[in-house]
Amino acid sequence: MKVSIIGATGYSGLELIRYLYNHPSVEIVSIHSQTEKQPIDSVYPYLKGLLSLSLEPIDVEKIMAQSDLVFLALPSGVSKDVAVPFVKSGFPVIDLSGDFRLREKGAYEQWYKKEAKHYPLIDSFEYGLAEYRQDVSKPFIANPGCYATAAELSFAPLLQEELIDLNSIIIDGKSGLSGAGKALSQASHFTEANDNMSVYKMNEHQHIPEIVQQFQCWAPKLKGIQFTTSLIPVTRGIFMTSYGRLKNKLKTEELIHLYQTHYEKKPFVRVHEKNSYPVLKQIIGTNFCDIGLSVNEQTDIVTLVTVIDNLGKGAAGQAIQNLNLFSGFSESEGLLQVPIYP
Incomplete structure (x- = not known):
């Protein structure tokens, strides 16, 4: 499966890269940033010799042409606008922000203090508490908060x-x-x-x-x-x-x-x-x-x-768990890391 990550330079985006790098059934084909336009291992030298994809601007048509699914690792308030063309095209999205979690009308404005022009699209998203997913075939997933x-x-x-x-x-x-x-x-x-x-x-x-x-x-x-x-x-x-x-x-x-x-x-x-x-x-x-x-x-x-x-179960790890469920992979595929101890 080929995936793209929008917001790859944030903490959750970097954690997606860490998990997906060793996922046997997933290939990261593009990474995107709203601010950076250089190889990611130049921005984060700890990735040298591991991943050297260049950070690209967000080109929706290009992403949909080369990928099977997109992760949105963007802040709340930003993600909702970036998600719209993907959702309207029926392209699978896993959103790590809070923009598509609250179903009650007016709740998003009250708690996130932002406009909710995206509100009708929330009905297309399933809340992604992985252990209790109702319909794993749904292509739009609102990943839970930590x-x-x-x-x-x-x-x-x-x-x-x-x-x-x-x-x-x-x-x-x-x-x-x-x-x-x-x-x-x-x-x-x-x-x-x-x-x-x-x-x-x-x-x-x-x-x-x-x-x-x-x-x-x-x-x-x-x-x-x-x-x-x-x-x-x-x-x-x-x-x-x-x-x-x-x-x-x-x-x-x-x-x-x-x-x-x-x-x-x-x-x-x-x-x-x-x-x-x-x-x-x-x-x-x-x-x-x-x-x-x-x-x-x-x-x-x-x-x-x-x-x-x-950043794991509270963000990127659960997002990949939801990817596994959606794609029919083993739920734990790519996710059974030994904890960093001590």
Whole structure:
């Protein structure tokens, strides 16, 4: 299969290149940038001897003529405009931005603070939470956000089995600096982020409606969640701690067994044994989502500890997982990297 990447110089675009370089069934035939026009190994010398394709302007007709699918690794607000001619031509698109995730009219303007002239096209996209895809044959895929992926995989068994009080969900997500992309800001400046931790977008994060939208697919009566995001001084990774009150008495061992059974055929979700909780180091550079959990039998509160690589399972890795599903490849093809440890 031949693919093109638009936005190849961003962190998610570079991660797509890293995974696809060793994918046995995929060839990267073109890479595109809105700002650079030189060989990518000149911009990023770590790719020398591996990939020397030149970064090209975005030429929709040329891309469709030489490729079978295009990845859009562009910022939200930019991707929606670039996607339009591909979608109107019926050309397969996997979009890594947030532009095609929110289905409720007005939600995109409210949470992303941008115009939604692309709104009618959202109906053409399937939300790409890979473990729960409804129709893998759909050619337009809205890849989930990083926080959303971790939160949705954390709560899916509890919501689907109707085990949790829908008014009790609290999610605390902490992200490494690469989650903010390459654009510089005061918060991402070394002297601000190093040896520090800060909360951001309190009750305003754009992944909130995305998480609620998916939760409501499993639990239509859910009204909302409490969701907090923080920045921690690591390069990549999301460490999420979540809480909810169980409706009925359950022991930790019983809930772990339920999770292990639920995810036993999902190759990228790994559930820990009792008294074992995941750490960031065990998923860095991979498409894995690792979950540990415990029940406080006095309060009936379940605590979920979930880790993903925000650039892997939270972006490029899941995008390639969705490519595999769409193309009929093995779901894990090209994605079974050993984590970078330590």
